Amino acid sequence: MKYKEFKIPMIMCLIFLITSPIGQWVFGLAGGYLSYLASEILPFSAHEVSTELMLILSLISLIVFFYSKSKVGIIISSFLSVFFLCNLVLFFSLEYRKLPEYFYPDKYILGTFISIILLGILTILKNKRQEKILE
Numbered sequence: 001m002k003y004k005e006f007k008i009p010m011i012m013c014l015i016f017l018i019t020s021p022i023g024q025w026v027f028g029l030a031g032g033y034l035s036y037l038a039s040e041i042l043p044f045s046a047h048e049v050s051t052e053l054m055l056i057l058s059l060i061s062l063i064v065f066f067y068s069k070s071k072v073g074i075i076i077s078s079f080l081s082v083f084f085l086c087n088l089v090l091f092f093s094l095e096y097r098k099l100p101e102y103f104y105p106d107k108y109i110l111g112t113f114i115s116i117i118l119l120g121i122l123t124i125l126k127n128k129r130q131e132k133i134l135e
Contacts, residue, residue: 008071009078009119016082016112024090024108031087051095054088066122078119085118086111 016023034057035050042049061084065077089111 006120006123008074009065009082009123010116012075012078012082013112013116013119016086016108016115020108020112024086027083027086027108028090031083031091035091047095050091051088054084054091058084058088062118062122065119066126081119082112082115085115089114 016027019026031054032046032050035046035053038049038053039046058081061077061080065074065081068074068077086108090107093107
């Protein structure tokens with residue numbers, strides 16, 4: 001994976017930033033519904049399981065992004081990574097009240113910046129790993 005292929009995760013992050021006010025509401029509802037579905041299976045409430053579920057799904061999607069070789073896999077895993085990381089920040093802030101509230105879409109903007117940093121680091125590590133394999 002070349003550094004120029006980092007533009008796929010950057011486009012996903014840009015989409016999340018552009019749609020931030022509406023996107024936070026829609027994607028937050030989708031993340032809340034995933035938490036609700038998990039609470040139906042697990043003996044915990046959706047509020048108790050939401051942050052941990054998003055953390056686990058974020059880690060899985062970041063691992064899938066790191067090992068993806070096809071363009072479709074990179075697109076899907078980068079979208080899911082940004083989605084789960086933004087919901088992780090949102091649910092973390094709702095549950096623990098550790099992040100100050102400035103304005104409505106601030107959680108998704110913070111989650112998007114965290115996603116850009118993590119996906120950039122993974123892209124660099126993936127490129128170095130492939131260079132080491134080719135040597």
